[in-house]
Amino acid sequence: MENLNTVEIKSFVPAKDFECSKRFYQIIGFEMVSEFEGIAYFKSGFCSFLLQDFYEPVHSKNFMMHLLVEDAQSWYQHILKLSLDKEFGVKITELVEQPWGMYEFCITDPSGVLWRIAENK
DSSP states (O other), rough: OOOOOOOOOOOOOSSHHHHHHHHHHHHHHOEEEEEEEEEEEETTTTTEEEEEEEOOHHHHHHHHHEEOOOOOOHHHHHHHHHTTTHOOOOOBBEEEEESSSEEEEEEEEETTTEEEEEEEE
């Protein structure tokens, strides 16, 4: 009998400046669990991704991550308190209720990767 159960899926997130991106993700609350040969493994709770020391402008500007959280308002306040726009030059949108039933905001990372941080309503 075949076992087709899945365990996990991770994205390889590009980094224009690997050191800067590692610092950014740690500041917002991800734990860097390991790093080896240009790949850093980050996690928060049951969510994780791999940051890679790789940058292609077109790829990075079209790369998107979606982080589903329990409380988007708390995440939004946390992100605003960090003044990431000043330190990293990132963009942060307003927290809005979307017509598809999510409460969300967006933030770009230092490489231009768009993160949608959302809560199911």
